[in-house]
Amino acid sequence: xxxxxxxxxxxxxxxxxxxxxxxxxxxxxxxxxxxxxxxxxxxxxxxxxxxxxxxxxxxxxxxxxxxxxxxxxxxxxxxxxxxxxxxxxxxxxxxxxxxxxxxxxxxxxxxxxxxxxxxxxxxxxxxxxxxxxxxxxxxxxxxxxxxxxxxxxxxxxxxxxxxxxxxxxxxxxxxxxxxxxxxxxxxxxxxxxxxxxxxxxxxxxxxxxxxxxxxxxxxxxxxxxxxxxxxxxxxxxxxxxxxxxxxxxxxxxxxxxxxxxxxxxxxxxxxxxxxxxxxxxxxxxxxxxxx
Amino acid sequence: xxxxxxxxxxxxxxxxxxxxxxxxxxxxxxxxxxxxxxxxxxxxxxxxxxxxxxxxxxxxxxxxxxxxxxxxxxxxxxxxxxxxxxxxxxxxxxxxxxxxxxxxxxxxxxxxxxxxxxxxxxxxxxxxxxxxxxxxxxxxxxxxxxxxxxxxxxxxxxxxxxxxxxxxxxxxxxxxxxxxxxxxxxxxxxxxxxxxxxxxxxxxxxxxxxxxxxxxxxxxxxxxxxxxxxxxxxxxxxxxxxxxxxxxxxxxxxxxxxxxxxxxxxxxxxxxxxxxxxxxxxxxxxxxxxxxxxxxxxxxxxxxxxxxxxxxxxxxxxxxxxxxxxxxxxxxxxxxxxxxxxxxxxxxxxxxxx
Numbered sequence: 001x002x003x004x005x006x007x008x009x010x011x012x013x014x015x016x017x018x019x020x021x022x023x024x025x026x027x028x029x030x031x032x033x034x035x036x037x038x039x040x041x042x043x044x045x046x047x048x049x050x051x052x053x054x055x056x057x058x059x060x061x062x063x064x065x066x067x068x069x070x071x072x073x074x075x076x077x078x079x080x081x082x083x084x085x086x087x088x089x090x091x092x093x094x095x096x097x098x099x100x101x102x103x104x105x106x107x108x109x110x111x112x113x114x115x116x117x118x119x120x121x122x123x124x125x126x127x128x129x130x131x132x133x134x135x136x137x138x139x140x141x142x143x144x145x146x147x148x149x150x151x152x153x154x155x156x157x158x159x160x161x162x163x164x165x166x167x168x169x170x171x172x173x174x175x176x177x178x179x180x181x182x183x184x185x186x187x188x189x190x191x192x193x194x195x196x197x198x199x200x201x202x203x204x205x206x207x208x209x210x211x212x213x214x215x216x217x218x219x220x221x222x223x224x225x226x227x228x229x230x231x232x233x234x235x236x237x238x239x240x241x242x243x244x245x246x247x248x249x250x251x252x253x254x255x256x257x258x259x260x261x262x263x264x265x266x267x268x269x270x271x272x273x274x275x276x277x278x279x280x281x282x283x284x285x286x287x288x289x290x291x
Numbered sequence: 292x293x294x295x296x297x298x299x300x301x302x303x304x305x306x307x308x309x310x311x312x313x314x315x316x317x318x319x320x321x322x323x324x325x326x327x328x329x330x331x332x333x334x335x336x337x338x339x340x341x342x343x344x345x346x347x348x349x350x351x352x353x354x355x356x357x358x359x360x361x362x363x364x365x366x367x368x369x370x371x372x373x374x375x376x377x378x379x380x381x382x383x384x385x386x387x388x389x390x391x392x393x394x395x396x397x398x399x400x401x402x403x404x405x406x407x408x409x410x411x412x413x414x415x416x417x418x419x420x421x422x423x424x425x426x427x428x429x430x431x432x433x434x435x436x437x438x439x440x441x442x443x444x445x446x447x448x449x450x451x452x453x454x455x456x457x458x459x460x461x462x463x464x465x466x467x468x469x470x471x472x473x474x475x476x477x478x479x480x481x482x483x484x485x486x487x488x489x490x491x492x493x494x495x496x497x498x499x500x501x502x503x504x505x506x507x508x509x510x511x512x513x514x515x516x517x518x519x520x521x522x523x524x525x526x527x528x529x530x531x532x533x534x535x536x537x538x539x540x541x542x543x544x545x546x547x548x549x550x551x552x553x554x555x556x557x558x559x560x561x562x563x564x565x566x567x568x569x570x571x572x573x574x575x576x577x578x579x580x581x582x583x584x585x586x587x588x589x590x591x592x593x594x595x596x597x598x599x600x601x602x603x604x605x606x607x608x609x610x611x612x613x614x615x616x617x618x619x620x621x622x623x624x625x626x627x628x629x630x631x632x633x634x635x636x637x638x639x640x641x642x643x644x645x
Contacts (some may be wrong), residue, residue, distance in 0.1 A: 037315065079613070083620040088364045088426060093612040099557075100605025104316060134565070138500070155451045172458075214428045218426050230607050254446060260438035263431040270423040 008128035014099055014237025015132050016195040016208075020215035021222070021229050023187025028219055030180035031160035031282040035091025036076050037188050038212025039098030044069040044192030046102040049203035050109070052119040052196070056283070061119065062193045069189015070182060072098075077181040081174050084286045086204065095212075103205045110203075112241060120200045132194050140230040147226070160280030162288040172288050190214070199261055214262070221266035238260045298575075301615065302566065305582060308611040316599055321396075323593060330592020339474035340591065343546060345584025347372070347538035349483035351562030352569060352576040353490045354534030357423075358411075359571055360494065361527030362507040367414060367429025368535045368559030370436030371407040376543040377440050377534025380405025380458045380550045382447055383465065392464035399465070399544050400537065404534065407536015408529040410436065415450040415528030418523035425528070433559075441552050450549070455553035467545035479545035481579065486534060491573040492532070503527055535559055564608045568615065 020041055027034050033042075044065035052061030076094055079085045108119055122130040148152040158166035159176040167173050195211070196203050214236055222229030239262055242254035313323045331341040351368045358365035365371075379399040386395045395621040414432055416424040443449075467477040479485075494500040506513035506523045513520045538558060543550055569575030582619055586604045594600040 028493050035426070079617065083617060085616045085620065088366065089563075089612070089616060092366065092560070093609045096560070096564060097609030097613070098607045100602045100607075100609060103602035104599055104606065107600060108316070185461075186644060211436065213433070217427065217431050217434075232459075254442050256438040256442035256445075259441075263434040263438075267417075267423070267428060267431045267435075270427070271417060271421050284424075 004127050004129075007134060010234065010237050010241055011129070011133040011136065012199050012237075015136060016191045016199055017211050017218060018134070018191075018213050018230055018233035019139075019194060020188050020191035020212060021218040022139055022190070022234045023184035023235050024215050025134060025175050025179045025219045025222070025224055025226055025229050026143060026147070026156070027184035028283055029175045029224060029280055030156045030162045031163065031280055031285065031287070032077075032080065032177055032181055032183070032184075033087050033091075033186075033284045034073070034264055035088050035186055035215070035216070036072070036094030036098075036212075037091075037184075037215055038208055039091075039095035040069045040072050040076075040185055040188040041192035041195065041212045042095075042098040042102050042115055042206070042208045043072055044189035045196040045207055046106065046192075046203060047189075048193035048196045049106075049117055049119060053117050056120050057121045058122050058197050061197055062122075062190060063257070065193025065196070066186050066189040069192060070186045072084075073181050073185020073188065074178075076185075077178055079107040080286065081177055081181075084288065087286075089283055099206055103289070106203060117202050119197050119201050121201060122194075130198055132190075136230060140226040152176075152179075157280070159287075160282055163282055191215070217263060217266050220253045220260070221269055223269075232262070232266070244280065259264070264277060301570070301575075304614060305568070305579075305611055306334035308614060309586070309607050312607045312610055316603065318597060318599060322596070323599075326593045326596055327586065327589030329589075331589035335471065335476075336474050336587055337478035337592070338453055338474060340473070340588035341581075341585045342480045343475050343477070343584075344587040345363050345581045346480050346483055346545075346608075347542055347558040348561060348565050348583055349540040349580030350395075350486055350538035350541070351559055352565035352580050353486050353573055354482075354538070355532040355566035356569070356573060356576055357490060357494070357503070357554045357561050358527050358536070358567065359630065360507045360508060361503045361524055363415060363418070363527055363531070364523055365411060365414070365424045365429055365528060365531050366426060366560070367432050367436075367532075368562045369555050369557070370429065370433035370559065371411050371439050371532040371535035372436075372539035372542075372555045373436045374410040374532075375403040375407035375539035376550050377436075377443060377448075379405060379540040379543050380404035380443075383461060383544075384459070387462070392462065395465045396467070396544060400540055403540025403543070404533045404537045407539065408533035411532020412525050412529040415525035418636055419524055420513050436465065437552070440550065440554070444550060444552065446621060448550070455551075457549045460549045461544065465544070467541070470573070475546060477545040479541040480535065482541055483526075483580065484606065486537070487573045487577045492531075494573065499523075499526075535562070538562075561605075561608065564612045567612055 020037055024034055024037055047068040048065040051064040052058060062170055063142040076090055079090045080087050122132060125131050126134055147157060155166055155171045156176050159173045163173040200207060218232040218236060222232040239258045242258045302420055310320055331337045335553060343614050351372060354368060366615045379402060382398050382402040383395060414425050414428045417428045444458055445456050448458045450457055467479040470476050502518055503523050503613050506518060506520050510520055527613060539555065566576050569579040586607065587601055590601045590604050
């Protein structure tokens with residue numbers, strides 16, 4: 001029983017990063033690096049808080065979060081795909097916008113000091129596990145299957161490797177990338193919603209606290225393979241959980257070592273293993289159709 | 292005239308995005324503008340705050356200018372800012388017992404700058420020699436920097452009583468000079484002005500700057516002309532990190548006097564839009580940094596009278612960046628489409644076909 005509780009706690013910490021990272025891996029496979037992930041998560045977390053606290057229904061809150069993530073990802077996608085604005089520039093702007101908007105609105109809607117908002121929790125579907133935790137692994141497997149076993153999945157990966165070839169095979173690179181961005185945005189929204197509803201049960205200014213960036217890093221760490229990305233996100237959850245356990249037991253190792261570990265490991269993997277063949281070749285590059 | 296027009300357009304856009312954002316949040320626009328003006332420019336307290344807030348924005352913004360001009364998308368300004376302050380706090384702890392205050396002050400600034408520079412140069416080196424993109428590595432290194440600081444302020448650099456997670460407060464003699472003890476204005480606000488001059492000379496007068504911009508515009512052409520592309524990119528990152536580190540150090544030794552985990556209040560991230568809105572030009576960055584310093588100081592006053600706080604400045608910045616990257620391209624697209632239509636109507640077979 002204790003083991004199950006531990007697993008549920010681990011997943012509660014790991015799920016937001018994990019969900020966002022799985023969406024981001026699809027987006028990156030199509031050649032789009034979503035620096036605005038952090039902002040999309042934060043906006044979605046706020047939307048979930050707003051809807052959750054008003055309706056008391058966690059599912060409506062998650063739906064609102066999903067939609068907000070999707071809409072902002074599509075707006076960002078319009079800038080990068082259609083107007084060919086640099087992906088880093090636009091992502092940075094979205095992050096700032098989200099941080100400013102949610103912090104300001106939170107104080108306006110929930111009062112100056114930001115009194116504690118309590119949100120309806122997700123119901124448990126299996127022992128201590130809620131639906132989000134149960135669906136994580138199937139989601140990772142499903143994405144793997146889509147990317148490796150289906151024609152659109154193959155085309156999507158092609159858009160991230162050699163877009164011109166995909167275009168000449170009759171696919172629209174812009175369409176494929178727009179689809180990938182939409183999927184990534186919807187998952188970023190769910191991740192932010194889950195963070196507010198299930199992980200924290202409340203909202204706080206800048207509550208994502210870098211988790212969107214962590215998710216981007218975990219995609220790299222997981223070598224762009226959904227299952228590995230899921231594993232890497234579990235490591236982040238474990239690092240977050242261990243620091244609480246260690247703080248309680250006052251072990252000699254500073255807990256910052258554990259907190260820094262996922263990032264140092266991700267960097268080490270990149271440095272020593274190299275990028276290998278799994279990094280999409282056209283990642284971050286805009287695609288302009290040949291006229 | 293050719294140069295004046297875009298500057299006017301940007302200035303007008305910056306004011307417009309301020310007014311529109313205030314309006315969108317349902318604020319009384321003239322009254323809010325009055326509060327912002329009073330808070331930043333109304334008296335010497337406001338002016339001091341505005342200059343002090345601009346200082347890290349301009350310095351780190353200049354850092355972004357150098358890196359981005361070289362094609363290095365440094366988004367690790369926040370981590371480099373923290374590492375700078377950490378370097379300063381480290382050397383302060385060593386030197387305070389043994390060296391006179393002015394020496395300690397200068398040592399803090401130097402070591403802080405070097406810490407930031409080395410931290411960023413490491414990310415540059417990772418890209419050049421190991422192919423790890425700066426965009427990814429600087430994200431990772433930001434977290435590493437935060438954790439290193441978190442560890443240091445609870446470990447070797449913690450204050451003498453070992454109660455608070457922060458470093459020992461610097462003695463007044465070591466801090467930057469205060470012109471007026473009632474305001475927060477310190478002599479460190481001169482550094483952005485000096486840095487603008489230095490970066491301008493480096494980028495537009497020196498040969499190294501010419502090479503840097505050349506590599507940034509076209510890496511392959513740089514390689515073809517046998518420029519040491521990698522070395523230039525690493526040195527651009529070092530410049531960038533040095534300026535961000537200096538920003539963190541000056542806030543440490545000028546304003547706060549101690550280092551805590553909340554030292555970097557997003558200045559490193561905010562530097563990116565400041566540099567972008569400054570047209571990635573040193574003088575433009577100075578102006579846009581001053582403008583946002585004024586807005587931060589003014590919105591602190593706005594927060595006293597309305598539920599709206601300084602976070603509204605983030606929205607204003609984001610809206611400004613989005614409109615400046617979007618409008619020219621949207622307009623371009625619109626011109627293209629309408630002219631294509633006209634051509635099609637005129638029945639030109641060549642232009643009408645995609």
